[in-house]
Amino acid sequence: MPAALTVADAHRIATMDDPVLRNLNITWSYHRLLCDWTWLVGARNLSWSAYAVWASKTAGRFIRRELLPRRARSAGQLAPPARRFISEAITHTATHVARGNQLVFAELGPLFARGLALWGVKHRRDPARRDALLAELRAGPAEEDGQDLLIRAFTHYYDAMFEDRPRRQAELILLANALVGYHEQTRLQDPVASALALPEPKRWRSPPPVSELVDRAGEEWRTLMTRWAMTMELPDGDVRLGRDLPPLPGGRPFPAELHRPRHPELRALLWSLDPVPNSLSGTAAEDWTCLEHRMRFIVDLFRSRQQHRPLYSAPFSAVQVRALQAGRLPEGRL
Numbered sequence: 001m002p003a004a005l006t007v008a009d010a011h012r013i014a015t016m017d018d019p020v021l022r023n024l025n026i027t028w029s030y031h032r033l034l035c036d037w038t039w040l041v042g043a044r045n046l047s048w049s050a051y052a053v054w055a056s057k058t059a060g061r062f063i064r065r066e067l068l069p070r071r072a073r074s075a076g077q078l079a080p081p082a083r084r085f086i087s088e089a090i091t092h093t094a095t096h097v098a099r100g101n102q103l104v105f106a107e108l109g110p111l112f113a114r115g116l117a118l119w120g121v122k123h124r125r126d127p128a129r130r131d132a133l134l135a136e137l138r139a140g141p142a143e144e145d146g147q148d149l150l151i152r153a154f155t156h157y158y159d160a161m162f163e164d165r166p167r168r169q170a171e172l173i174l175l176a177n178a179l180v181g182y183h184e185q186t187r188l189q190d191p192v193a194s195a196l197a198l199p200e201p202k203r204w205r206s207p208p209p210v211s212e213l214v215d216r217a218g219e220e221w222r223t224l225m226t227r228w229a230m231t232m233e234l235p236d237g238d239v240r241l242g243r244d245l246p247p248l249p250g251g252r253p254f255p256a257e258l259h260r261p262r263h264p265e266l267r268a269l270l271w272s273l274d275p276v277p278n279s280l281s282g283t284a285a286e287d288w289t290c291l292e293h294r295m296r297f298i299v300d301l302f303r304s305r306q307q308h309r310p311l312y313s314a315p316f317s318a319v320q321v322r323a324l325q326a327g328r329l330p331e332g333r334l
Contacts, residue, residue, distance in 0.1 A: 010109035019098035062097040100191030142186035153179035170257035235313040
């Protein structure tokens with residue numbers, strides 16, 4: 001198991017200058033936090049960091065600009081203005097994805113690490129320990145830079161630490177995960193919308209023949225973003241964000257403990273975010289820039305995969321981790 005992530009570690013990583021190395025370190029840090037939090041809430045139910053690992057790993061493909069389609073790589077396929085257009089669009093997307101990746105980790109990485117530091121030593125239920133963490137959070141809605149959703153989430157995480165009824169603990173962890181997800185997706189609204197938009201095209205006004213090539217580049221870009229931006233890498237296979245989530249092996253949409261939630265706050269949240277709350281039908285996100293569409297996919301992803309063991313998989317090999325720890329870009333597929 002990797003060493004526990006400290007608050008100082010999280011702050012250092014969040015402020016790294018190189019966006020590629022920062023993203024890789026963020027991805028690995030989320031895995032460390034996932035492992036760390038098993039000491040608090042157990043290993044049966046995944047905490048929010050499990051999904052953050054793979055979201056950050058997927059974001060890394062954008063940040064490293066591994067998106068240029070084969071036709072755009074070929075000098076004979078598109079004219080220079082069209083190639084420049086695609087190159088600028090990729091740079092534009094990489095910049096905004098990196099900004100979102102940094103923004104989320106800068107807020108949540110230190111918070112999860114602080115929770116481990118305050119709650120990591122086994123103790124009896126102690127409201128003072130819970131409140132020591134909650135007191136560091138800002139009251140107010142996420143849209144106004146508040147952290148009300150996180151206050152609720154970490155209250156439920158704390159309760160889950162001392163819950164010995166499996167169903168009740170599973171519901172508390174799902175509720176906490178969903179609230180963290182709702183907060184971070186609200187904060188990400190501007191970076192997501194900016195990342196999926198084409199850059200300002202004013203500089204590309206050209207005579208008709210060139211304009212047609214630029215139009216072709218725009219079509220390439222929309223096709224590319226549909227194929228890549230609407231896909232999330234998971235350890236046991238990618239999922240398409242624009243399609244309904246598939247059930248796990250065995251055919252059940254959700255773990256038995258989460259099939260028919262009883263917790264009133266969890267039920268209210270699921271019913272407000274998910275148009276078909278007890279089914280994987282209707283989870284597809286038609287427009288990833290829409291918060292409502294993202295959340296209906298995310299709450300079902302969290303609920304259906306909450307006890308999915310492959311999500312504990314390390315995102316990088318031991319050799320790659322050693323390179324990261326030495327401040328180097330790892331070799332091989334990232």
